[in-house]
Each structure stands twice: as C-alpha cells, then as structure tokens.
Amino acid sequence: MTTPGIRPLVAGNWKMNGQRADGAALARAVVERARGAAAHACELLVCPPATLIAPVADALAGSAVALGGQDCHAAEKGAHTGDIAAPMLKDLGCRYVIVGHSERRTNHGEADAAVRAKAMAARAAGLVAIVCVGETLAERDAGRTIEVVGRQLAGSVPDGATASDCVVAYEPVWAIGTGRTPTSEEIAEVHARLRALLAERFPGGRFRLLYGGSVNAKNAATILPIANVDGALVGGASLVAEDFWTIAQAATRAAT
Numbered sequence: 001m002t003t004p005g006i007r008p009l010v011a012g013n014w015k016m017n018g019q020r021a022d023g024a025a026l027a028r029a030v031v032e033r034a035r036g037a038a039a040h041a042c043e044l045l046v047c048p049p050a051t052l053i054a055p056v057a058d059a060l061a062g063s064a065v066a067l068g069g070q071d072c073h074a075a076e077k078g079a080h081t082g083d084i085a086a087p088m089l090k091d092l093g094c095r096y097v098i099v100g101h102s103e104r105r106t107n108h109g110e111a112d113a114a115v116r117a118k119a120m121a122a123r124a125a126g127l128v129a130i131v132c133v134g135e136t137l138a139e140r141d142a143g144r145t146i147e148v149v150g151r152q153l154a155g156s157v158p159d160g161a162t163a164s165d166c167v168v169a170y171e172p173v174w175a176i177g178t179g180r181t182p183t184s185e186e187i188a189e190v191h192a193r194l195r196a197l198l199a200e201r202f203p204g205g206r207f208r209l210l211y212g213g214s215v216n217a218k219n220a221a222t223i224l225p226i227a228n229v230d231g232a233l234v235g236g237a238s239l240v241a242e243d244f245w246t247i248a249q250a251a252t253r254a255a256t
C-alpha cells in the first residue's frame, strides 16, 4: 500500500524491445488509457530503449505520462563510445533514468559504486534516478536477502539523495522475467527494511519504494497493496498497454 502522502509510480522498462513504429504505437496506447482524472492518482512512466526515446517523446507530448532512460553514464560527456550521458536524456525530455538494474549489474559488471556515480550524474542533470537493488536466488536461499539489499542500498544511493531525485526499486534478480515472485510477506519484509534504512540515513525523506519482478495484470492487485510498496517497476507486462494500465489501476486503488 502506498505510503500516505506518496504518489505511486508505475514504471515500464521496455528493455531492448521495439522498433520505431511499434514503440510509438505502444506509447500512444498508454497515453490513450491514461487520459482522465483517475490516471493522475498514479504517476506513469515509460522507459524505452535509447533508440526510441525521441519518437516516444513525440508520442507522449502533452500527456501526463513521463519518459525515462534505462541507464546513463556517470560522466556528463566525453569519450565513452556507445554510452549515453544523463544530460542527453534530459535533453530528449526524460524525467527519470533507471540505474543499477540487475541486467546492467550482471551483464556489464556494474557494482554499487558505479551505480551511485550514475545516480549522482542523473541528479546533476535534473533527472530522478530509479536505483535498483535485489538479491540473487542463491543469496535468498542462503538467508542473505536483507544483508544484500541493505549493502546495495548503502552503496548505490548517493549521499544527499532526496525523494525528489531518487526512487528505490526492489527487484529480486530471480523474479525478473521468470514469472516467479516473492510472497507478500517477503516483499513486505524487504520494503520495511529499505524504508527503515532510508529513514536512518535520510531523516524525513519520503522516498518511493517500487517493487519489480514479474509484476503482471493478474498479481498487481496482490502486490501493490503491500505495506511500503509505492508502485512497481514492470518489464514484460509493460509491453502490453492494457496490462500496464491494469497494473496502474491496481496502484491507484492501493493508494486511495
């Protein structure tokens, strides 16, 4: 259930999917569903691949649906072939950027310090960083979940972070794209711990805590009402506008 006073966020991570035509069509389909007052109780965000940010920005123009990147470099500009700087995302109309997604941590060897540097670059560019943390299955099985996410949180969220420039997403690695999710009690336990750690380090900060990992149109109504879940980071289901919208409606219901 969304923490009182916090507006839920439902973010779609399109990952490496889509060509120009279908990316713009998906964005328009989300905008179409989000029209109307009820939609505004929950903030909607889509994070297309870098190649689609410009056409998706056009499709979202004038709507309340926010735009985000899936990653950024820690540097403002320079000799970093293939990378994208946070100010470039800002220039294209992005409001958010995901950093430290487990696929980046695993496939690109990004450790907490690199994630923190990216979050700082995002803040410097005027973007909100969505900082992802989450344990592997081996870590969960070893009873190390709370320790691992606590360490990732401490290392990945920069000093001076505020609720206006940082969102935290708990994404168990083993739940991403697998159709498996933790139990409601397990999600509640991790979110309560993250909330407590953030409160200790940033007194008064009202950070949004998202859950991510196989959220879909069916389980959203169970996951979104869990205590300290202020929205969702959605992969696969965000590629289907109707499913994404169903999840957003579940978040809205959980917040009201």
Ligand code: PEP
Pocket: 013, 171, 175, 176, 177, 178, 179, 212, 213, 214, 215, 233, 234, 235, 236, 237
């Ligand atoms: C993700 O990659 O952030 C994610 C949560 O993916 P999925 O919803 O497909 O598990």
